[in-house]
Amino acid sequence: MDFSVTALNEMEENLNAVLRSILKDTRVQTVEDLNLTVLANKMNKNSLAKMVVDLAMLMHNNISVCKSAAAKIDELKSQVLVDQKTVIECQQKQLESVKTAVKTEIRSWSDIVRTNVSQAPSPSTDVIKNVVRNTVEQSDRNRSFIIYGAAEDEEKTPENILTDVFFDLNKQVDTIQQPKVVAVRRIGIQKQDASSARPIKVTLTNPDEV
Structure with missing residues (x-):
């Protein structure tokens, strides 16, 4: 039967x-x-x-x-x-695609900076500072992501909210490991309107973890 x-x-x-x-x-x-x-x-x-x-x-x-x-x-x-094997393979392909895109973007930016510096016959201190600052800002953007819509109150700090986010991700995708966090803070000017919560910027150690 x-x-x-x-x-x-x-x-x-x-x-x-x-x-x-x-x-x-x-x-x-x-x-x-x-x-x-x-x-x-x-x-x-x-x-x-x-x-x-x-x-x-x-x-x-x-x-x-x-x-x-x-x-x-x-x-x-x-x-x-x-x-499960198929899902893991798809996730690995997506991760490799993201890594390639990020590395390509970083390499392109480095080429632009190198070209700009080589074309300047006698760069001033301000020009060098601007190039360095732009490079650092680009690197910071590549290593950061933003959390929107998280309520802003005294009960939960941005660190607490980030912990909840990692917890939810780990429940959905078993292969995710919690990365090393360099910095986490709210950005923008705080408003009196409770419904208008400031975004939370999270910076990790490298773009691959993002």
């Missing part, structure tokens, strides 16, 4: 039918009231024989359903493992 919800329902109905028949023939209310004395006094040989045959058939069918259920569970487990 193949495993299915219908097969389980039929098995339950058959078991209940045989149980009701036994209780009726022995004239007792519950299974707990059954014992050898009741069976010997209230059932004849033919009734006992029929009851044994019915129970044997039910046990046979039950074993068949259990074997089919075990095979189905093994099949589902295998499919889950295949699906």
Whole structure:
């Protein structure tokens, strides 16, 4: 017998039918009231024989359903493992794509800075400062992300909110590891309107972690 919800329902109905028949023939209310004395006094040989045959058939069918259920569970487990492997492979491809894009962007920016510096015959101190500052700001942007919509009150600090964010991410994607945080703070001017919460800027150690 193949495993299915219908097969389980039929098995339950058959078991209940045989149980009701036994209780009726022995004239007792519950299974707990059954014992050898009741069976010997209230059932004849033919009734006992029929009851044994019915129970044997039910046990046979039950074993068949259990074997089919075990095979189905093994099949589902295998499919889950295949699906998990596929998801992990997709995540790795996406991560590699992001890494490549970030590295390309950083390399492009470095080329621009190097070209600008090489073309300047005698760069002034201000020019050098601007180039360095722009490079640092770009690096900071690559290593940072923003959390929007987090309520701004005295009960939860930005660090507490970031902890909650990492906790939620870990529940959704098992492969995520909590990165090392360099800085976390709210940015912008605080307003009196409670519904207008300032964004939270989080800076990590490198772009790959972002």
